[in-house]
Amino acid sequence: MADGNSEAQRSKHSGAIPLDAVDWAANRRRLLAALPDDGLVILFSGAPVAKSADEDYPYAPNRNFLYVTGLDRPNQVVVLSRPSGMVGSEVAFIEPIDPHAETWTGKMMTVDEARRVSGIDDVRTEPHWRSYVNRLVSSGRWPTVYLDLERRAWGEPASESLRFAHELAEKHPGQPIANVYPALAELRRIKSAAEISRVRGAVAHTRRGLDAILHHLRPGSFEYELNGHFTGALLRGGVNIAYSSIVATGVNATVMHYVTLRDPVGADDAVLVDAAAEFGYYKADITRTFPASGRFTAEQAALYDVVWDASQETTAAIKPGVPHAELNRITRRVLARGMKALGHMRDESELDQYYFYNVSHYLGLDTHDVGEYRELEPNMVLTVEPGLYLKHRGVGIRIEDDVAVTASGADVLSAHIPSDRRGVEDWLAACQATPR
Numbered sequence: 018m019a020d021g022n023s024e025a026q027r028s029k030h031s032g033a034i035p036l037d038a039v040d041w042a043a044n045r046r047r048l049l050a051a052l053p054d055d056g057l058v059i060l061f062s063g064a065p066v067a068k069s070a071d072e073d074y075p076y077a078p079n080r081n082f083l084y085v086t087g088l089d090r091p092n093q094v095v096v097l098s099r100p101s102g103m104v105g106s107e108v109a110f111i112e113p114i115d116p117h118a119e120t121w122t123g124k125m126m127t128v129d130e131a132r133r134v135s136g137i138d139d140v141r142t143e144p145h146w147r148s149y150v151n152r153l154v155s156s157g158r159w160p161t162v163y164l165d166l167e168r169r170a171w172g173e174p175a176s177e178s179l180r181f182a183h184e185l186a187e188k189h190p191g192q193p194i195a196n197v198y199p200a201l202a203e204l205r206r207i208k209s210a211a212e213i214s215r216v217r218g219a220v221a222h223t224r225r226g227l228d229a230i231l232h233h234l235r236p237g238s239f240e241y242e243l244n245g246h247f248t249g250a251l252l253r254g255g256v257n258i259a260y261s262s263i264v265a266t267g268v269n270a271t272v273m274h275y276v277t278l279r280d281p282v283g284a285d286d287a288v289l290v291d292a293a294a295e296f297g298y299y300k301a302d303i304t305r306t307f308p309a310s311g312r313f314t315a316e317q318a319a320l321y322d323v324v325w326d327a328s329q330e331t332t333a334a335i336k337p338g339v340p341h342a343e344l345n346r347i348t349r350r351v352l353a354r355g356m357k358a359l360g361h362m363r364d365e366s367e368l369d370q371y372y373f374y375n376v377s378h379y380l381g382l383d384t385h386d387v388g389e390y391r392e393l394e395p396n397m398v399l400t401v402e403p404g405l406y407l408k409h410r411g412v413g414i415r416i417e418d419d420v421a422v423t424a425s426g427a428d429v430l431s432a433h434i435p436s437d438r439r440g441v442e443d444w445l446a447a448c449q450a451t452p453r
C-alpha cells in the first residue's frame with residue numbers, strides 16, 4: 018500500500034511509456050449485462066496475507082475486483098446491480114482515513130480518489146457495508162447474489178468471498194447465491210485497446226530489463242547477478258516484475274520453473290531468461306535465450322532455429338476462428354520435424370521428452386490469464402512460447418512472445434525484442450559494445 022502503488026499515482030512512475038486509462042465502468046456495464054438476471058454483485062479487494070511475525074506478503078488486489086473498479090487498496094468492497102429507481106446501482110466501500118496508519122504506511126485512498134479512478138459516484142467510508150448489503154438482501158428485490166466463488170484448489174484457504182457466502186447463507190437462508198467468476202473470466206478473455214496498450218508498455222519495460230542483462234552477460238556471471246540487473250532496470254523504470262524471474266544457465270534451463278538462481282554461467286552455456294514487467298497491473302511474459310560466449314554453439318544454433326521456426330509458424334497461424342488447441346498442434350509438428358531432421362528422434366511421439374506444455378496461454382491482469390480456451394477472437398492477448406529441453410545435452414531453449422489477435426491475424430507486441438538467432442547475437446554484441 019505504498020504511496021506509489023495506486024492506480025491514480027502510477028502514471029507518475031511510468032517513465033516515458035504512456036499509461037492508457039482503462040474504462041473500468043465499461044467493465045461493470047458489460048458484467049451486469051452478461052448476468053442472466055437482475056442480481057446483486059458483491060466483490061472484494063481482499064486483504065494482505067500474513068507472512069511471519071508482523072510482516073505481510075506484498076498486497077495484491079483481487080484481479081476481478083480491480084477489473085470492475087480500478088481500485089487497488091485492501092479491504093474495499095463494491096456492490097453492483099443493474100440500475101433501478103430506488104437505490105444506487107454502484108456503491109463502493111473503502112477504508113476510512115486513519116492518520117495513525119498513514120504515519121506508518123503512507124497516504125490512504127480518499128473518497129475523491131476512489132471516485133475519480135473507478136467512476137463510481139457513491140463511495141462510502143462507513144465500515145458497515147454488511148448492514149447495507151443486509152438491507153438490500155432483506156428487501157427481496159434481487160433474485161440472486163453473485164459472489165466470486167472461484168476456488169482453484171480444494172485445499173486453498175477460503176477467500177473473503179467464500180467466507181462471505183457462508184455468512185450470507187446463514188443470515189439469509191434461501192437467498193440464492195451464484196458464482197460470478199465464470200462471467201468475469203469470460204469478459205477478461207477479450208481486451209480493450211487500453212488493456213492491450215498496457216501489455217505493450219509492460220513489454221517495452223521488459224526490453225529495458227533484457228538490455229541490462231545483456232550488458233553484463235558473460236561466462237562466469239551468476240544467474241542471480243543477471244537477475245539483479247534485470248530487476249534493477251525495471252525498478253529504475255518505476256515498474257515491478259510480473260512474476261518470479263527465471264534466469265537459467267545450461268542444464269538449469271531444462272527445469273520449467275527454475276527460480277533457484279545460484280549458478281555461474283558456463284563458457285558455452287545457453288542462458289534462458291523468462292522474465293517480464295508488470296505495467297499498470299498488466300503483465301508481459303517474455304522469454305529469450307542467449308549464448309554466453311556471444312555465439313551459439315553449432316548444436317545450440319541448430320536447436321534454436323527449430324524453436325524459432327515453431328514460433329514463426331505458430332504465430333503465422335493466429336487469426337480469429339482458429340481453435341486455440343491448433344496452435345500447440347502446429348508447434349508440436351514443427352518441433353518434431355526439426356528434431357527428426359537433427360537425428361534426436363525418429364517419431365513424433367518422442368517429442369514429449371523434449372517439449373511438454375501448451376505453447377500458448379492468455380495474458381493480462383494475470384500471467385496465466387483467466388478464461389476458457391476455445392476459438393481465437395480479436396483482441397485476445399496470448400503468449401507463443403515453443404521450446405526444446407535436452408537435459409542430457411545440458412541445454413534448454415525457449416522463445417516466448419506476446420501477441421494480440423487482430424481482425425485478420427496477429428500483432429506481435431514483442432516484435433521489437435529480437436528473437437531470431439542472428440538478431441539475438443547481434444543484440445547481445447550491440448549491448449556489450451555500449452559502455453555502461
Ligand SMILES: [Mn+2]
Nearest residue numbers: 302400402417
Ligand atoms: Mn508464459
